[in-house]
Amino acid sequence: MRGWTKVFQLKKSAFLATSALAAAALLLTGCGAANSPEKEGTADDPVTIRFAWWGNDARAKTTLEVIEAFEAENPGIKVKGENTEFSSYWDKMATQVAGGDTPDVITMSGSYPSEYSSRGVLLDLEKVQDKIDTSTFAPGTVDLGQINGKQYTITAGVNSMAMVLDPAVFKAAGVEVPDDETWTWDEYQDIATKITEGSPAGTFGTTPMANDSFLAVWARQGGEPLYADDGKKLGISEARVADWMKLNLELQKSGGSPTASQVVEDGSAQPEQTLLGQGKQGMKVSWSNQMNSYSGNELVMMKLPGESEQGGTWLRSSMEYGISAKSKNTAAAAKFVSFLVNSEEAGKLIKSDRGMPANLDVRSVVKPLLEENQQKEAVYLDRVAEMKLTPPLPFPAGSSATMEVLNRNMTDVLFEKAPPEAGAAKFVEEVNLNLDK
Template sequence: MPGNRTTRSWALALTLALSALGTGCSTGSDQATGDKILLRYTWWGNPDRAERTDQAIDLFEKQHPDIEIQTSFAGYEPYKQKLATQAAGGDVPDVMQLDYRMIDQYASGGILLDLGKQRSTLKTGEFDPGLLATGKVDGKLYAIPQGRGSETMVYDTTQWKAAGVVLPTAGWTWTQWADAMRELAEKTGKPGSTDPGQSEDAFEVWLRGQGKALYTKDNQLGFTADDLTRWWTFTDKLRREGAVSSAEQTTQLDGSVENTPLGRGTAFAEMNWDAPASGYLALIPGGVSLAPMPSNEDGTPGQYFKPSMFMGVAADTGHPKESAQLVDFMLNDSGAAKILGASRGIPVNESIRDEISSDLKDFDKTIYEYQAPFEGKLNAPPQAPPSGDSALQTTFQRDYDQVSYERLSPREAAENYVTEAKAELRS
């Protein structure tokens, strides 16, 4: 559930810069070390993902001795802002990790290479067509999903059991989830969960359970102020009751697990994506478990298999073939898959997923087992959100801050958000 209290300034700056520049440029792709081609590859993640990625890159360089990979990584929010700055300055890396929310903006801004032109190098035949389609904009393939994830409620296994509250089960509803958070708070004196009101991701799951979506197929808002008012009224009531985190705790969120109430030990649970939940293992001695997201009251699930992240290539890389080779390796090489495990989500390549399933261990196995019961039971993922969503994600958090600090009512904040969202999507 990436997010913090950043302003819209970086997103606005990127939009203006893209309008002025028209395209991006990867100056680093022209560099070389000796006779080797130098590619820059960057991603976001935690130290575990970084260690595995470096091991995979070592294997790639052994297989491709003429290519040298220069890598870098950061937490989600710093990464997002740095990539936006690089895009605005015409200096994006050759190969980059992308979030769902970045694809439309960077593709329409001329930053990303049309990977459909690299099909002789980059193979996608083993990919689920629905997941593969999420990387398309206007019919062109600009990003390839690297892993498959689903949202989850991750919780402190030992502390939850010690509280004597019944453990979460498949098919539980939002009402049952709320009751569990209240019971945890009543028995322990601390919130059951991070307040999900600030999370656009959690809201989307709640919304999809009611047959609605964040955006329509023509990239307009897919819900009303009434819908958002009901969501924020629901979560704000829980905050007032002490069942979820306080405003002071929630506004400390910065996209890292370390600064969540769960990570700090001041709450029992957190709504997040399954792969990043591995970061809690270093913080919670008793370990964590993954529970399905709550369903609508009629049992309709709102969660879905979402590409946990994508890989893209700079439109102006000096080495499109070699960049595509790196992407193909990270997605389709069995040796790389064994190293990476589920650190970026369960592999999207179906053959690779089947091949490594028996070898998965520790938290990778936890993620695989968490996803397995959902096979064939979840709705198709939505198309990549419009470019304005990056700014609106921050707006969503900002407007809910006003609710949680009791400066605006849920209705007032929802109407503010919908007004600004419609304006953002028209721009």
């Protein structure tokens, strides 16, 4: 592994489930690429690889431009792009895997690298270590693709949890913007309530966050991991989960947050149609790269409450690239992955759409091209990096349903169908059952 260590800087010691179809499909896959020598493509007789990703039409247009640039530089390789909306991406992927029709290069996120690598779907990238150079990646970002000491993915870009604020809402309510180096969750609650009290009807201080990645931040701030190191059960305690549910129920009762039905409606709205997007919300826990999706007033990005006492956030892969273990063209696939993450030409096209580039050389080229909100994200991510917080282990196999379980039980608490303690207990029980399968 010495050569691999130079390229990937591997550590020596050692993230909604789509359906039952996904698990069953993955179990049907075989492990390992074909043993026959790979074909060397030429301009007259190129090899063809398939690249799958999710996203809207704008992302598809940009990605096809990147593919065109890659093919111009590599005339012996053709890339067939396959774009799917996120809502159906993983169901489609599971079907393809089950049918032995897995794309060569797969875009991944969350717990799916763990799910897929544990069933032999992803190639151990040690086999193509000479094709992907990560020597200029930001410290720690290569490690984000490692599972049980093996490199299964390469990060497409990084983002992090943040608090997005609308200063105009603060000003209209007569509330001062907090100091994000010192503020606490108690202050967050107080500020949210004051914003609602000082605003016109229909404008609120905040809305709840029911996301497993945020819950990991909340857990880490309390000195607990979200998942146990062995990935077989949760590491966060029922009490810590109940505290988060209780905090949001209290915010709802004080008026700092909307009613439960409004929260559900806001959670399913497009970014520009959310309360924050309409200029009717003061604060929102959000992924850093999502600030660029909200319309309306000029927004700012701050550290989450509690980060000054014990940091919980970390730089996370917003998207990752893996290669199919059954690909017949792993060298070509690896060369394409390397182009996606290392090419300045690709970086200029993608910018921060898949997260802030992990390659520092590409990032330096991309930064001047970013819009104002994207520039703010870059500054924020630099601040997170300066905290030098160790990322948690990759979310384990079986955890892809955690966000849905959390959201459902949080909703029950907000509708007061269950007290926070019961909602937390049910959440822990359900997730542990998923992890133990």
